[in-house]
Amino acid sequence: MLRNQHGISVYTVLSIILFIALIFVLAIPNFYNLDKEQNVEDCINNMKEIWVATTDYLRDTNADFDGDLSVLRSTRKATDNGNYYLGSKSYCPETSRQKDEYIVYGKYVAETIGTDVKHNFGVIVYCPNLDKYAKHFIPKIFYENMEPTQLQNYMIDDLDYIHTETGSNGNKKKEMVEKYIEIWKTDPDAFAKRKADTTALRAILFPEKFGLIPQGN
Incomplete structure (x- = not known):
């Protein structure tokens, strides 16, 4: 039997190497899944930060926001020591490149109520890769302590309905x-509707759920 100078057979060395390789191969899926879960968490945190920044911007401007994030990164708040609404760019970790x-x-x-004007604003943020990663979606629980307006509450409930109805179907969800x-x-x-x-x-989005027939069918 072949042995090295320390008396360990070549076959023993090969067995040890194969054993280590086997452990490594078996561990890869676990590390991969951990990375996937971390990517979900990181992506959702990115969207939460953008949601807060956009909500602050709407609260200060009382106007629609068309989605140009460079505006939030280049506009300073009137309060909060003049900080920008949004810091550096962030991307979905799955496709950050x-x-x-x-x-x-x-x-x-x-909304005019008598002589008073009620300011309502709502913000929707979603991942550009939502079609591929259906879990990259801000959960409803996030908004609970955000003091949302009536409009935002409508959006929160409707988005949660979409999330529930589409499940793991990222294409449908997006x-x-x-x-x-x-x-x-x-x-x-x-x-008003x-x-x-x-x-x-919701009936416009899922007409079949409400016994309606989409136009053109």
């Missing part, structure tokens, strides 16, 4: 979020 910005939409609605944003962009009565009927906007 592509440098795709997060998609953001902010809606402002002034499609529905985009359609939902389009409703707020194009329908000037969206706020949603206020009058909890299911008004």
Whole structure:
């Protein structure tokens, strides 16, 4: 039997190497899953930061926000020691090299109640890779301590409904979020409709769930 100068056989050395290699191969999936879960957490944290920055911006400007994050990074707050609304750029960790910005939409609605004007604003932030990573979605629990306006509460509940209905189907989830944003962009009565009927906007997104037939079918 072949042995090295210390008396250990070559076969023993090979067995040890193979054993270590086997452990490494078996451990790879666990490390991979840990990285995936960390990426989910990091992506959601990025979106939370953007949501807070955009909400602050809407609160100060009383105007819609079209999603240009460079505005938040270059505009200083009137308070908070003149800091910028948003710091450095952040990207989804799954595809950070592509440098795709997060998609953001902010809606402002002034509601007249008697002689008073109630300022409502709502913000939607979603991952550009939502179609591939359905878990990259801000959970409803995040908003609980954020003192959201009535409009934001509508958006929170509707987005949670979309999240529940689409489950792990990232393509469908992204499609529905985009359609939902389009409703707020194009329908000037969206706020009034949603206020009058909890299911008004959801029925547009999921007509089959509410016994409706999509136009053109």
